Amino acid sequence: MNFNDIQSVWDNDKEPGGQVPDRIEQLKPAGLPIDKVRRNLRNEFGYQILSMVFVAFLPQIHSFNPALYVWFYVTYAIFVAISAYYLIKLFQFYRRLQHGAINTKDNLYETYYDIRLNIEIYKTFSFSLMPFVLIFLVMFLISVNKSAVIEMIQTGIFPQTLVVQFAVGFVCSLLAMGFATEWWVHHFYGRYAHEIKRLLDKLKEE
Template sequence: MNFDNIKDKMDAEPMDNIQVPQRMEGIGSRKMPIQKVRKTMRGEIITQLICIAVFFAVPSFVEMYRLPKSLYYMLMFITSLITLGYLIKMSWFLNKTSNLSAGSKETVVTFIHDLQLTLEVYKTAIIAGSLLLPFSLIIFLLGIEHVDESIFTKFILLDMSPLMLLIGAVGYIVLAVLIYFGTVAWSNSLYGVHIKKLEETLKELEI
């Protein structure tokens, strides 16, 4: 076999028509949604921790009656536990996906699956915690010493007319519905678009 002739033929062939496979070209773009999801989660964890600290610190700067202050701290403690639950889940997700390269179909499938599970915990925790916040805020406002303490007592004992009770119940239900749809919309705006891009990546990898 004449290797010199083979080499000469290879050198003579034009290299302009050689195309890089699309699957190789797309690897960099596949990493982007994963990096953006991780960056968003890190920012959200920090933001939530700051919010928890602020909520607990506020009563220290305002004069409150003892009972409403105690109830406020109890509700915020429960809300914080719920919040910390999904923050731990987010931290687990970030740790698990820290070394993903997005270079294979299995990697993308695993990332999407874990992300969707994490988001379900996220939505549930946000909704549960947010439903307690209105009570915390009302107790805080009614518990300030500049407000008549009897107003707080009537609120806690539900000492009000049936009409006011009905208005309060309907208002809370409306608020709960708004919180639910707001949470879903917020989650989709932060992560939904990246999930769609990753699902498109799966289709490309199957070609």
């Protein structure tokens, strides 16, 4: 390619009828789902922080037995540490969405995979909190039925029906929390990722 050919290509790239403006127009529909993901993340931070504050006062609200306070707050400290770790990661993701520019298909691909990655991080975050929810629930039940629990521990006799009920309740609680997590993630994040994927597939076909 000689100098004249290079100059011709350069001039064509500068023409307003070139492909770049068309591509930018085609990428504009991605802005709406990305804005919705960003808005939902912003709301999520508020929900999570309020939830952590609420959980901190559960022993007082539900009159836990004072003997459980130390165990509760040791567990709560671990709960907060894990929550803070994942919330920091999600906040960093929020900042990337806030400052990222969607002006090329490559940028949109990068944003799409970033959303998919952080959806998985969010699921991991939610699943990692499930044991804490169950522990807090057990502490509540122990506090409500203190005398019966002490008697069972002292005698070593646990009614079979109680064991079965606890096992069934444990499994049902896990399934319910898992289902709720999947629904929440799809409703607030997953469906918008699918919208972006459909746009990318459409651009690929052109």
